Amino acid sequence: MTEATEANGLAPLPAVRPRRKRSGGPGALTGLSVLAIYALLIAAWDVFGRDVNPYFSSYPSAIVRAAGELARSGELATALLGSLGVLGQGLLYTLAAGLPVGFAIGRYQFLDRTFGPLVTILFVAPREVFVPLLVLWFGLSDASRVIFVFLSAVFPLIYNVADGVRSVNQSHAEIAQAYGANEWQTIQEVTFPSILPFIGVGAKQAIARGLTGLVAAEFFIGVSGLGGLLQKASALYRLDRAFVVILVLVAVGFILARAGDLMEARLGRWRISERAY
Amino acid sequence: MSRANGMLEVSNLTVSFERPEQPDAGAFRVVEDLSFGVAAGEFVSILGPSGCGKTTLLRVIVRLAPAEHGTIKIDDSEKYAPGRDVCLVFQSYGLFPWRTVRENVEFGLKMQGVAARERRATGQEFIDLVGLSGFEQHYPHQISGGMQQRVGLARALACRPKLLLMDEPFAAVDAQTRERLQTELLRIVAQTASTVVFVTHSIQEAVYLGTRVLVMGARPGRIAADLPVPLGSERWRRDVRLERRFEDHVLEARQALRAVSP
Amino acid sequence: MTPLERLRGPKRHLARWAPQTAIWTGLLVLWEIWGRGQSPFFFTYPTAIGRALLRLASSGELGQAILDSLQVLLLGYGLGVAAGVPLGLLAGRFAYLRRLLSPLMMAFYVTPRLALIPLIIIWVGIGFWAKVTVVWLVCFFAIFFNVLHGMSSLSRSYLEVAQAYGANEAQILREVTLPGILPFIATGLRLGLGLALIGMVVSEFLIGLNGLGGIIVYYSVRLRVADVFAAVTVIVVIGTALMTGARALEQRAAHWQLSARAFR
Known part of the structure; x- marks a missing residue:
């Protein structure tokens, strides 16, 4: 449908997005939080993974x-x-x-x-x-x-x-x-x-x-x-x-x-x- | 125009977009301090150059885009429901390709939870009204662009909205189909006693259809002229496009538009 | 009018495929003649395969193997569908979830999922459920990624309407999202089925030799090539039949896309 909009030569709007509160859109903060979650998970794995039977897991x-x-x-x-x-x-x-x-x-x-x-x-x-x-x-x-x-x-x-x-x-x-x-x-x-x-x-x-x-x-x-x-x-x-x-x-x-x-x-x-x- | 029984009341509306590609440039003001009213039974054409915020205005009214400030009232209430009180006919038809003509027309009713039997009856009524009897089981890709927009119109009318919004609905069809659809729209609007806001960038279309033409200026969008078009009711019965006074109104609208275009 | 066009109905069909039939018959005959001259521990020929097929079928070995294989296949595939479709919908709907999972998704996307089989053997053992897990693992991602791809390809304008x-x-999910991405779901289901077949064979090679894959390994180490070919034929026939069915369903799911496909 967007294709049809552009095909008929009218000014399309897609370059500008309505101003809206960001709910999980791409942004520096989201990226950082994802990074933090992974860092936390890996740290937790390293701490608790040591107690698991080494034949079944590692850390x-x-x-x-x-x-x-x-x-x-x-x-x-x-x-x-x-x-x-x-x-x-x-x-x-x-x-x-x-x-x-x-x-x-x-x-x-x-x-x-x-x-x-x-x-x-x-x-x-x-x-x-x-x-x-x-x-x-x-x-x-x-x-x-x-x-x-x-x-x-x-x-x-x-x-x-x-x-x-x-x-x-x-x-x-x-x-x-x-x-x-x-x-x-x-x-x-x-x-x-x-x-x-x-x-x-x-x-x-x-x-x-x-x-x-x-x-x-x-x-x-x-x-x-x-x-x-x-x-x-x-x-x-x-x-x-x-x-x-x-x-x-x-x-x-x-x-x-x-x-x-x-x-x-x-x-x-x-x-x-x-x-x- | 009496503002007392205003069907649509837009007051001091401002709408801004932010530009993701240049976030430091700040918000881009599309519409600023825009006010106008539409009385019940009016057919208002909104005419303006590309990028003046006509489409944005309609999107804000059906709440697809947020307003920065200002109020919008339909039938004296700010708490109107899109799909029930106000329906938008989309420029590129906005049909669902996986639904048949009938299923597309019944879409709005289904969203409102109307029972299947009643939906079927209402849907059929409006399919007949727009002249699509016999095409109920077709899919959008099987019918022409003009017919697709009839489906879009029937879908909106089937909800029996207080206000019908149309966003350049005939921009994508060929010139002859367009003229025929315009005339039919006038007939349908008269038969259903609809109140319509019709956005277009065609001067002839605005003057032919509207009982009033609002000319919008760009950057930021605002109302630059409000021109009544007293061509009489039941315009579809005789072709007013052949009359001298039609040309006078077109000329007037063209001058107003020229004044706001860069 | 060519002579071919003058023929009608089944006759015309026959005439149309006559050269192909002749070529394939010729190839099979050549194979038969040449194969008979080879060592039976090393090579085989069509009639020997046919005999092996009959023997496997009449002893009940084949029927049991097909049942075993289909059980693993359908259970693993069913679980793959049951997990892949909803998770794909969730990841498509919630940008943060997508963002959160993207490193893992990327890793699983580019790496052969078969590489995890040794770990599955350690974690799940070498029983029936290990095989189901392998099948699940290889088909889950194909389904998940296709659903996700469908979600990102679904035009925003449908949602706006x-x-x-x-x-x-809930109405958007039922009336717009699901029907809109149905063609992508169907593609995911087809690709997932193909991968599930691979998972089935591989898991039967590696884990508890039974099912059709088990027959292949059992007879290949005993150098009974005709029996190996018989089992291979059965798997290829079953696989092709399932995939043809899946392809037909996929095309049905996308019937309304016909016009869109015209300028793809």
């Missing part, structure tokens, strides 16, 4: 200590590098395979009708069912893990790219042809820019799915990387160490999510400006 |  200062241990022994760095290596390879193959396959399926109706249902099924069904088979075929190796990350990540990309190619505005292609563009030029100037936002969305989903796939792979396919470190720690009831690994995973997840958001925003630039109308 | 018609808080 902040123990977690910090464990982080120091894991960092000094080099275990954390090894695990992190191992995980990132597997994830990076898996995502690389995802990109290499997902773009052309997605493009082909979106472009050629015949391929879409033949293999589209399979892509949809593999997109929606739980991929984890293939883990034992991967172990059977490729052993408890990095190869198995990379393949699993690839399987987790590739279908969202294929699905979105195909969707993008299908939804290229046909009139744009016709305009290009009316200006004498040939097939290749049309792809270059119309199709490709049109599907960039879809590639962005697909890549973002692929990264998130790839990370989940990585953790699952490191749980099931040999104990390795961050997932392995996490499982080792919890098998030994070292909850302090387990929390360290989880926090590292949060950090990795955060950085990857930011990267995904940036990619989505950057590739979808023209779309965002269209949405503003 | 309702206020201008004198609606109170």
Whole structure:
């Protein structure tokens, strides 16, 4: 409805908000109070967490200590590098395979009708069912893990790219042809820019799915990387160490999510400006 | 105009907004010390340049925005209820896309707790009045913009408010539909004996519809001119837009507006 | 008129899908021929999978596993819905709550929830409820985040219209907020279901080997690949059927959005 208001060219009001008593709106005070509540919770956890059975829980200062241990022994760095290596390879193959396959399926109706249902099924069904088979075929190796990350990540990309190619505005292609563009030029100037936002969305989903796939792979396919470190720690009831690994995973997840958001925003630039109308 | 049986009484109204993007600049005064009255049965057009606070004024009357000071009385009471005593017809229709035409028209009645059977009967009456019979089960996206605004009008009238507010209701429809809707509005208002405050930035529309035209100046908004338009009642029966005196009133309003526009 | 267009009804349908049917039949036949030449401990082929499926079904193993799996899935998912929708509504309604929870929400949003399984095993044990907890955990957030996203996407103007018609808080929730964000709730329910399926399989791999996931692991360590494929097929079929149903419900929930979607 706001869109309609702006579309008819009348002075909109949204830049100014009615003066009103603030009830929990964003403000410095709210931010500080939230910070204070978290500080209080962490302090309370640290004080009372010491009395809880250490096999079932931990507390902040123990977690910090464990982080120091894991960092000094080099275990954390090894695990992190191992995980990132597997994830990076898996995502690389995802990109290499997902773009052309997605493009082909979106472009050629015949391929879409033949293999589209399979892509949809593999997109929606739980991929984890293939883990034992991967172990059977490729052993408890990095190869198995990379393949699993690839399987987790590739279908969202294929699905979105195909969707993008299908939804290229046909009139744009016709305009290009009316200006004498040939097939290749049309792809270059119309199709490709049109599907960039879809590639962005697909890549973002692929990264998130790839990370989940990585953790699952490191749980099931040999104990390795961050997932392995996490499982080792919890098998030994070292909850302090387990929390360290989880926090590292949060950090990795955060950085990857930011990267995904940036990619989505950057590739979808023209779309965002269209949405503003 | 007699102020004795005033349906709407706005006295010394001041409204300010703060600008979140520049909080140090202080509040921005949209409307300052604004006073006017509307008698029962009047159709008052409020005409003004963009950004003069016309829409804000209506939003304050239905309490979507707070007044800094001043009083607003409807039928001599400050404790009027939006949706019951006063209804607003929105510029961009404000229909709920997930409700059918019938459900949209009955919305205000439902909010008042009117029983389903009575709601249905009243809703149907006003659907018929605005000429939407047969479209009861349609969703807003299935009908044209002009029809959507008829739904908005029926929704407001179905509450039988003492005062009907309209915020540039025809701004988003094409010119021909607009003229037809204007004429129909006059008929409907006469049939329901409604008191109307109608905000617009179209001079012709203000003069054609209003029994009185208030011209608002901008920054801060205030009443700059109060022009009676004695074109006679039952204006919809003959097209006064074809008459010379209509053009005279338009000219008068245009001059008043020119005087307040930068 | 092309020859295809001249055909009508089921005949036309058949003709339209004939090439696809041929290709898939061909692929299955190739798989059959090639698979028979491989070691049965390493690979399998369609008829062997069919036999394994029949054996699993007639022994009652499959039926029991499906029951076990669905129990975990539906209970965990139901609890996920029961928690995710109201909490999403609350967080959407109250800015302070949203602000307070945002660091935690951010952390859970970006981190694979599966990483918490080892902790769940420690805290909840390795029984039925641990599996339910895993399913709950993985689907809860998808539902919660989608409801919250719906709340923030709901146009303010709808609320204003309702206020201008004198609606109170409860009426706004019932008549405006809930129907307005229904498409988002439905999307959350669909995505949550997909994740719940993953949670079900993963928890059956890790916690007390039973259910369909248990069958997969049991037969894969015994190198009975045909049985593994049979169980995989069943999970994929169940998962696809559930997701197709959820997708249909989602599209129904969003029927009035058709026009809005036109310029998306």
